[in-house]
Amino acid sequence: MKKSLVLVFTLVILWMEDTGAEESDGFHLKGRTKRQIPKTVKVTTILEQPFAMMTDSDLEGFCVDLLSELSKTLKFNYTLHVVKDGRYGAKDQNGNWNGMVGEVIRKEADLAVAPLTITAIREDTISFTKPFLQTGIGILLKKESFSDGSYFFGFLNPFSKELWIGIIISYVITSLCLFLVGRVSPCEWAEPSNEQNRYTLLNSLWFGMGALTLQGVEPQPKSVSARIIAVIWWLFSITLLAAYIASFASYVNNTKAQTPNIQTFDDLLKQNKIEFGTLANSSTFNFFKNSKNPTLRMIYEYMDKRKDRVLVKTFSEGVQKVRESNYAFLGESLSQDYVAAKHCDLVRAPEIIGRRGYGVAAALDSPIIRPLSIAILEQFESGNLEYLRQKWWENTCTSAEVHDGWVPVQPQTLGGIFLILGIGLALGLIISFIELVCKSKCKAVQQQKSCCSAFSEEIGERFGKSENQESLEKVQP
Ligand code: GLU
Numbered sequence: 001m002k003k004s005l006v007l008v009f010t011l012v013i014l015w016m017e018d019t020g021a022e023e024s025d026g027f028h029l030k031g032r033t034k035r036q037i038p039k040t041v042k043v044t045t046i047l048e049q050p051f052a053m054m055t056d057s058d059l060e061g062f063c064v065d066l067l068s069e070l071s072k073t074l075k076f077n078y079t080l081h082v083v084k085d086g087r088y089g090a091k092d093q094n095g096n097w098n099g100m101v102g103e104v105i106r107k108e109a110d111l112a113v114a115p116l117t118i119t120a121i122r123e124d125t126i127s128f129t130k131p132f133l134q135t136g137i138g139i140l141l142k143k144e145s146f147s148d149g150s151y152f153f154g155f156l157n158p159f160s161k162e163l164w165i166g167i168i169i170s171y172v173i174t175s176l177c178l179f180l181v182g183r184v185s186p187c188e189w190a191e192p193s194n195e196q197n198r199y200t201l202l203n204s205l206w207f208g209m210g211a212l213t214l215q216g217v218e219p220q221p222k223s224v225s226a227r228i229i230a231v232i233w234w235l236f237s238i239t240l241l242a243a244y245i246a247s248f249a250s251y252v253n254n255t256k257a258q259t260p261n262i263q264t265f266d267d268l269l270k271q272n273k274i275e276f277g278t279l280a281n282s283s284t285f286n287f288f289k290n291s292k293n294p295t296l297r298m299i300y301e302y303m304d305k306r307k308d309r310v311l312v313k314t315f316s317e318g319v320q321k322v323r324e325s326n327y328a329f330l331g332e333s334l335s336q337d338y339v340a341a342k343h344c345d346l347v348r349a350p351e352i353i354g355r356r357g358y359g360v361a362a363a364l365d366s367p368i369i370r371p372l373s374i375a376i377l378e379q380f381e382s383g384n385l386e387y388l389r390q391k392w393w394e395n396t397c398t399s400a401e402v403h404d405g406w407v408p409v410q411p412q413t414l415g416g417i418f419l420i421l422g423i424g425l426a427l428g429l430i431i432s433f434i435e436l437v438c439k440s441k442c443k444a445v446q447q448q449k450s451c452c453s454a455f456s457e458e459i460g461e462r463f464g465k466s467e468n469q470e471s472l473e474k475v476q477p
Helices: 002-025 031-035 062-074 099-105 161-184 201-212 224-254 265-270 283-290 294-305 315-324 333-342 369-381 384-392 398-404 415-447 451-462 467-475
Strands: 040-045 077-082 126-128 133-142 275-277 327-332 346-348 353-358 361-363
Touching: 040 062, 040 099, 062 077, 062 369, 062 384, 099 126, 099 361, 133 315, 133 333, 161 201, 161 224, 161 415, 201 224, 224 415, 265 294, 275 294, 283 294, 283 327, 283 353, 315 327, 315 346, 327 333, 333 346, 369 384, 415 451
Parallel strands: 040 077, 275 327
Antiparallel strands: 126 361, 133 327, 133 346, 133 353
16 A cells, blocks of 8 residues: 555656646647657758758758757757768668668668658658648749740730730721711811812821821811810820830840740640659659659650650759750759749749658657657747748749739720720710701701701712712702
């Protein structure tokens, strides 16, 4: 009885010690787990931008910052070294692992803090924490240069096709309206017997073109109705020209480099201008190799057939190949985002496949994994991981981004000016008819006719019925 009381007492004291450690740290780790972290941890990493980069004397980057945060939270010291063979970790034919995975297995490193992808085959040999970053597989491309003459008719690009059609239709309608007003309005209509008519159809078309190109061509309108149409057309032309010049300037800047046509992995297969490949023996290569999706399978077969030409040894070799030749690099989107943010001639296609995560790795079933996972989740929840992500992936290509957003001017953008033109034309026509009605009234009073017959006489004179024809009609019974 006494013995069992002593045992219970000891257990209670041990439990209280555990709880005390937890509270004093303000961190939700079981004390027992925490004590299993060695005081000095050997950490391996890989030189990969922006995860770990060599500065003059030291290493810096996202993973270096993350490791520092984790060591502060879990209170351990560490030594950091770069993996000797510069590889992530793959199994060779003899079943031996190379790279960071190999170092962790051989206990040359306690941890691997690097952009090491969590994969099934690795998880079978080493342990991973919860992912600290999510990524996927993307396509890194060089922005297209339009210096090859393919944009010979680029001067038409500032406006969309629909807008050009709209402008041509407006031009023809306005010229027709001017021609009509030139006939209907008594101020514009010259008696054919006295002088030549000013607004013939050809003259009207000529006048419209002159205004569009800001050349004040003759004949200048005299009547209110024709002047209304002319003023509205001038306004329309000026607005169009301003929009064209602004859009053309933006287009010219944009033509220096523009996002290529390849948007998806399907697009890659459909073309033969650009070769594509990935890192040899990488998790990306294995993803395509193991995929059952026909498109991804075809990508694997393509890369496997040309492996000497399209597979690269390092990420930076892949980036260089993209910049220097007609090559698309398939790789992890986070690293691609980084290079696209730093090199403005590069871009990542929008499609991302095979979502995966990066985890901190340790020996299989290592007790370090659990506290590290909790610490990583804490970093997530405090927003610190997001802060680090923004810090290391800062975009320095903002001007290029703006250019990427360039689109030709659409009819909707200039919808208002089309509406005003429509209203102006209608107003011009109505006023010209009112002018003609007034003239017909005067004529009717003078010649003591009905207003209607005077009006139809005027219309007849203007549209096709010559005086000779009329007199002939009068003679015939
Ligand atoms: N992060 C990858 C790995 O852990 C390497 C890059 C890649 O597969 O594209 O193997």
